[in-house]
Amino acid sequence: MTNHWIDIKNADSILIIGSNAAEHHPVSFKWVLRAKDAGATVMHVDPKFSRTSARSDFHVPIRSGTDIAFMGGMINYVLENGRYYKDYVVDYTNASYIVSEGFEFNDGLFSGYDPKSRTYDQSSWKFDLDSKGVPKKDPSLKHPRCVFNLLKKHFSRYNIENVSSVTGVSKDNLQKVYSTFSSTGTPDKAGTIMYALGWTQHTVGVQNIRSAAILQLLLGNIGVAGGGINALRGEPNVQGSTDHTLLYHIIPGYMAMPRADWQTYDAYNKANTPVSTDPHSANWWQHKPKYFTSLLKGWYGENATAKNGYCYGLLPKIEKGADHSYMFLFDRMYNNEITGGFIIGLNPMNSVPNSNKVRKALDNLDWLVTQELHHSETTDNWHRPGVDPKKVKTEVFLLPSAHRVEKEGTVTNSGRWLGWHDKAIEPEADARSFGAAFVPMMNEVRALYKEEGGKLPEAITLLNWPKTYNPEYWTRLINGQFTKDTVVKGTKYKKGQQVPSFTALSDDGSTMSLNWLYTGSYTEEGGNKAKRRNPQQTKMQANIGLYPNWAWCWPVNRRILYNRASVNADGMPLNPKKAVIKWDGKKWVGDVPDGGWKPLSSGKGKHPFIMSKHGHGQIFGPGRKDGPIPEHYEPVETPIDSHPFSKQLSSPVYKFVDSSMDKLAKPADPNFPIVLTTYSLTEHWCGGGETRNVPNLLEAEPQLYVEMSPELAEEKGIANGDGVIVESIRGKVEAIAMVTVRMRPLKVKGKTVHLVGMPFCFGWTTPGTGDSTNRLTPSVGDPNTTIPEYKASCVNIRKADKLTEIEM
Amino acid sequence: MSYTRRGFLKLTGAGVACLSLSQLGFDLTEARAYATSLKTKGAKEVITICPFCSVSCHIIAHVRDGKLISTEGDPDFPINEGALCAKGAALLSMSRNEHRIKKPLYRAPYSEKWEEKDWDWVLSKIARRVKDTRDKELIEKNDKGQTVNRLDSMFLLGTSHASNEECALIHQAMRGLGVVHMDHQARI
Incomplete structure (x- = not known):
């Protein structure tokens, strides 16, 4: 989230799209309702009417997978009707930048497309620079090739007619949402966009979010109280696990994973450190070598020296463009290229698409280590229904996991707040935390390498690694420590003491930190700030609910990101009634500003978007793999066979894997005419491995169902409560029919399209509840993230003669 | 009223709804007497955080004699203000649960059953698999x-x-x- 949970109350208009916030983040929804009580309009755009819709001012049904068309229509409406916040757009975004002549967009494709590799050469997506290397601008926004006019041209095709025809949203509903939300394009109003997996789980997931970024920049809604783009992250510590990076493509602190073509420490820094020649651009990533060096010092301790490139040479290097995410991992496993590994606190046999394939792939492992609270479809895959265990070679270890109440440590919430949880009780029986399993396991491996030698032993034996697991030892290391006596702004720090702020991190080996974003969270002066429980705030802070002394928030306890965009050049709040920061003549008050420089009018200030190279909000965003501006593309499986305003039906660069089990239905396939979307429930978490084992939760949501409209039910001869078979080209799933007006048939390009919706939390290890919905979904993913397209695929449905997976 | 919200709840043990009662002038003496007989009497309060979704609702775990006896939303935490959803409210039954795996389990290749093992055995076996795979591949x-x-x-x-x-x-x-x-x- 750019903002945080409590800040939602400050919004004047709330657009919930790609999220069922009331059911999936129930407690946080009170902040939506508080905004509503204060007069905000709440809108829910979603295929299904849910409890979120019920508490909104209005619900707008939409065909799953057409959000960019919907959002593009709003961007067009804002531009055509002059609803944007002009000063903000000119001063704080790249709308005035001139885009170089080589950039083009024709027939659904951006310049640089190579159909053979299905990738873009992005070199033409760039700006004209002046002699100093600073982007040329036209603040009058009249230049035909300035971002603003290219945007206008691009989205001119997204008129109400076209958008209504492709999304299935009525013209009245479009007008209603567009007019209401765009009313926040003034300094005294703020609108927020709340999204979740309903936006990310598409082959255009990143561009869904880009469309929100563009809209919010046009309306001046970024950096302000009650504004922002707010990802309602759905997993327990998924913000923290992303920051500390249980992911292949980055290393902790959002730095690139080392690559084969960056062979040395110097080559890595050169390739990854942006340079700006604009004195008003903070270009914050210029400091990356300090963060990277401190991370390497954290990993390899005293063994990491300037002379050996801080042990960079020992690290694994991926190939440029290589994908090591789930989808490709399971495909390689299916093809017998993977020997063994770890699956902890995760149930991919239920939660990864095309379950029939991934379940078969897992049989090909020699060994598998799992650590869980309960048995799951993953831990027990070797004796799943229809499989003879005597034919499954995999050696499986199942380690008993400690529960949250049985361990201590920090987690980071969606609003980037760091919270410390104490250990309440000892772990049940022989259960252990992940830390108490992995630290000794690695010590066993280290001992073996010390005794026996082996391949590249130093990558393991030189690691800075403790003998036992003590959570707070790692909390301190995450913040970072001095590796020698150092003076920072007149204060002396001894070797081993905590680094006070990331501005004190260094690339000369004198500091170590496992994550620069968290530096400042555990200091000599403030202790472990995740434990802070002080509700004190100034009147200005209390006015918008910042709570700066409660817990700590990354970065540097800044509660609202890009907050320098909430003030004018003199540092005065654009909306004085809900001020985030303010220059009082000598210093900033309110939130921690995005950098402490004086206001821009002093001549010593910086542009507000400090993380981007040139310092402006990126309406034109050249860094993404599928284009600098969003374009509507159909889901890979779609009920229509032509795009209403382009020649390119689906994303030209979506990712996919190819095997005999990875079939895809063709566009408008008559065998699979119904759109399927999948979702979570309040009572179950993700693949359901844990919550199905809790009797009261299972009682509340006991079995797999499929929601469908009465019109579809009638067409198929299905009654409420009937057992049905839902079928895609990849597999079949049994479910109970839930016939409800919450699902509406939509008119798409003149024909009726039906939608059905299913949860995916049920599995065979909880008998009689049903089994994986993801047997239906395809292994196709977003080109930037490889997040699979769970939210839109095509199926058919029929009444079942008899059910074997579900007890009726 | 001079009570902090948390202090007030501690006294009454009866939840946020009571706040309005006191504001309306109800006498709290009886509620206070009732509170002393609550099942959480004498329990240590430990702050934990709900293990689901990313709101990170804070929860007070009541522990007596090393056992978890009750969990409730933390009314002082500014985000959840004491509220919990169905999953958060089920924290107690989630941690005290007959389905929990209690010991390390091992399933040998082609075997039809799990076997109980101790941690030392599984960790050294896993370390061996890791090293052999790495040295080979x-x-x-x-x-x-x-x-x-x-x-x-x-x-x-x-x-x-x-x-x-x-x-x-x-x-x-x-x-x-x-x-x-x-x-x-x-x-x-």
Whole structure:
């Protein structure tokens, strides 16, 4: 989230799209309702009417997978009707930048497309620079090739007619949402966009979010109280696990994973450190070598020296463009290229698409280590229904996991707040935390390498690694420590003491930190700030609910990101009634500003978007793999066979894997005419491995169902409560029919399209509840993230003669 | 009224709804007397955080004689203000649960059953599998002759259930081993 949970109350208009916030983040929804009580309009755009819709001012049904068309229509409406916040757009975004002549967009494709590799050469997506290397601008926004006019041209095709025809949203509903939300394009109003997996789980997931970024920049809604783009992250510590990076493509602190073509420490820094020649651009990533060096010092301790490139040479290097995410991992496993590994606190046999394939792939492992609270479809895959265990070679270890109440440590919430949880009780029986399993396991491996030698032993034996697991030892290391006596702004720090702020991190080996974003969270002066429980705030802070002394928030306890965009050049709040920061003549008050420089009018200030190279909000965003501006593309499986305003039906660069089990239905396939979307429930978490084992939760949501409209039910001869078979080209799933007006048939390009919706939390290890919905979904993913397209695929449905997976 | 919200709740043990009663002038003496007989009497209060979704609702765990006896939303935490959803409210039954796995389990190749083992046995066996796989399959150079030190054939999946500290150490361990296939719920 750019903002945080409590800040939602400050919004004047709330657009919930790609999220069922009331059911999936129930407690946080009170902040939506508080905004509503204060007069905000709440809108829910979603295929299904849910409890979120019920508490909104209005619900707008939409065909799953057409959000960019919907959002593009709003961007067009804002531009055509002059609803944007002009000063903000000119001063704080790249709308005035001139885009170089080589950039083009024709027939659904951006310049640089190579159909053979299905990738873009992005070199033409760039700006004209002046002699100093600073982007040329036209603040009058009249230049035909300035971002603003290219945007206008691009989205001119997204008129109400076209958008209504492709999304299935009525013209009245479009007008209603567009007019209401765009009313926040003034300094005294703020609108927020709340999204979740309903936006990310598409082959255009990143561009869904880009469309929100563009809209919010046009309306001046970024950096302000009650504004922002707010990802309602759905997993327990998924913000923290992303920051500390249980992911292949980055290393902790959002730095690139080392690559084969960056062979040395110097080559890595050169390739990854942006340079700006604009004195008003903070270009914050210029400091990356300090963060990277401190991370390497954290990993390899005293063994990491300037002379050996801080042990960079020992690290694994991926190939440029290589994908090591789930989808490709399971495909390689299916093809017998993977020997063994770890699956902890995760149930991919239920939660990864095309379950029939991934379940078969897992049989090909020699060994598998799992650590869980309960048995799951993953831990027990070797004796799943229809499989003879005597034919499954995999050696499986199942380690008993400690529960949250049985361990201590920090987690980071969606609003980037760091919270410390104490250990309440000892772990049940022989259960252990992940830390108490992995630290000794690695010590066993280290001992073996010390005794026996082996391949590249130093990558393991030189690691800075403790003998036992003590959570707070790692909390301190995450913040970072001095590796020698150092003076920072007149204060002396001894070797081993905590680094006070990331501005004190260094690339000369004198500091170590496992994550620069968290530096400042555990200091000599403030202790472990995740434990802070002080509700004190100034009147200005209390006015918008910042709570700066409660817990700590990354970065540097800044509660609202890009907050320098909430003030004018003199540092005065654009909306004085809900001020985030303010220059009082000598210093900033309110939130921690995005950098402490004086206001821009002093001549010593910086542009507000400090993380981007040139310092402006990126309406034109050249860094993404599928284009600098969003374009509507159909889901890979779609009920229509032509795009209403382009020649390119689906994303030209979506990712996919190819095997005999990875079939895809063709566009408008008559065998699979119904759109399927999948979702979570309040009572179950993700693949359901844990919550199905809790009797009261299972009682509340006991079995797999499929929601469908009465019109579809009638067409198929299905009654409420009937057992049905839902079928895609990849597999079949049994479910109970839930016939409800919450699902509406939509008119798409003149024909009726039906939608059905299913949860995916049920599995065979909880008998009689049903089994994986993801047997239906395809292994196709977003080109930037490889997040699979769970939210839109095509199926058919029929009444079942008899059910074997579900007890009726 | 001079009560802090938390202090007030401690006294009454009866939830936020009572606040309005006191404001309306109800006498709290009886409620206070009732509170002394509550099942959480004498229990230690420990702050924990709900293990589901990313709101991070704070929860007070009541512990007596080393046992968890009750959990409730933390009324002082500014985000959840004491409220919990169905999953958060089920924290007690989630942790005290007959389905929990109690000991390390081992399933041998082609076996039809789990066997109970101790931690030392499983950890040394796992370390052996890791080392043998790595020694056999670590790719030190790619086709172009560049040093890559990559163990493509081993992977780690999970988990957003881990704390920040656990994520940091697991990441470090995996990169040390050369693991590049690494993923978790953030990509679901």
